Amino acid sequence: MIDVLERLRGGLVVSCQAYGDEPMNTADTMSRVAQAVVAGGAVAVRAQGIDHIEAMLAGLGVPVIGLWKDGKEGVFITPTLAHAVAVAAAGAEVVALDGTSRRRPDGLSLAETIAGLREHHDVLVMADVSTFEEGIAAAEAGADLVGTTLSGYTDYTPKLAGPDLDLVARLAGALDVPVVAEGRIHTPAQATEALARGAHAVVVGTAITHPTSITRWFADAVATARPLA
Incomplete structure (x- = not known):
């Protein structure tokens, strides 16, 4: 597993996810997207859902950070030990899960979840947190990686227009x-700045793999600039 961390070091991880009834939300489509981003230089991919993880593993050649979103509010990123075990069983080398201080649906603590997962599978754990304090607690609970994924997505953290680079820097300076x-990393400049602030790796999703959002950015800009008839 040390090899996985080294492969991630200083690299770009691409989150290959689609949502709900979107046209791209099939395991075959997202596995092809994963192949495309690897061809472009991604050192790993982040995948959501058991069938998507399993489809991406075949011949991809890079680590898969797997998760299972269940629900839309509260703790829904790999929310229980059972979800985490299933993600690991699907073949993900890294299991990403909610690492916030919020109550988990199965009542287990983050530390209990990580320990329980390791009773079943020898995998790395990435804790998605939203605050500095949660990042410290996640590392103490046994997480192998701490991600700033949920900054701005909990009801007690402000959503910035861009990535929370200050949180990246604070955690990088405090954690081993x-x-x-x-x-919300939407540009190459933001990605490189995150690395300069101490990030081990950078995850980019929407700006690369979500055409609905990208199209909306352009459509909104064009609509705003459209001359009046």
């Missing part, structure tokens, strides 16, 4: 485990 910058 790698810090992964994730969340």
